[in-house]
Amino acid sequence: MTLTKDTVLATLAQVRLPQGGTVTERNLIHALAVEAGVVRFVLEGAPQAELEAIRSRLEVELKALPDLKSLSIVIPAAGPAGAKGPTIGGHPKKQSGPLPVEGVKHVIAVGSGKGGVGKSTVSANLAVALARQGVKVGLLDADIYGPSQPRMMGVSKRPASPDGHTILPLQAHGVTLMSIGFMLKEDEAVIWRGPMLMGALQQLLGQVKWDHYGPLDVLIIDLPPGTGDIQLSLCQKTKLDGAVIVSTPQDIALLDARKALDMFKRLGTPVLGLVENMSTYICPECGHEAHLFGHGGVAEEAARLGLPLLGSLPLNIEVRLAADAGTPVAAGETAVAAPYAGLAATLARVADLAG
């Protein structure tokens, strides 16, 4: 009889760990490959010392399999110096249908067709403005290739993990926060392929204790730009209340926004509304109002689609400076904060966040 993946998994599933559960229940096995009697996998997701003990135990069990020719159980090196706890990345676990996010009432994704239209800036300010209006809000930076929330929200600590599996989110400006950026070194490039990305997203949604600071009314997910694996995986695997699309009024951005709208429609995720960013520019010197990226395009698109225009946000240097300094403008009292407060109030009504 040849050795199969199922036989190996069945053997692994029977090994009860002294800390409770099994390696499969605790999702410690990654990248399992079984070929011509050769078994290889990565053991990851618990403190290093515990993994070493588990490896010895698994070696004994697996070496008893009659058709095993060779066995390689790899424990990845510990993360950055001083870092403890789980690492992010790895193939996704099998999952039957879309799952709710534990400890969270509503989940809203913020997407855009094109990069650089201000999706992360809008997500950060929206989250902060919602928090200021008394909504219990979480923000997940799912822009796995270019996480910007650590900088925009002004935090960059590595999150704690008391059991080597659960990840405790951070908090900034009244928002419960998690970003893959917290788990990587600042200049570390993410070079994962699709399955690894989806595994990372699944971990960020499932292993983070989103209600660590109390149950959340809403989790805002800052998506990467475009219509790729992350968006697809999120819509299929997570119960979403809907998506918000950010665009500038520029034709090319709107064209891409239409692709994003089409993707959400095809995946059955309701689009809650559109946000026009960089809608106008008011010269701080003379007060002249200019429309650098065109005018009214997003409002027209929203009207055409019968969707609400959730907000129009001017291009303002204070928005950029505040984001770079780690305190979104929405956290302050200036006039620049007002459109974000308006956006938060409108979204709270449209998505029935109080309900």
Ligand SMILES: Nc1ncnc2c1ncn2[C@@H]1O[C@H](COP(=O)(O)OP(=O)(O)OP(=O)(O)O)[C@@H](O)[C@H]1O
């Ligand atoms: N309304 C605004 N006024 C001034 N600057 C803005 C505004 N919105 C965004 N910006 C600036 O534009 C740049 C791009 O914004 P941001 O990173 O939020 O875009 P993005 O769509 O999330 O980009 P990507 O996902 O491609 O990384 C940032 O420097 C940000 O500070």
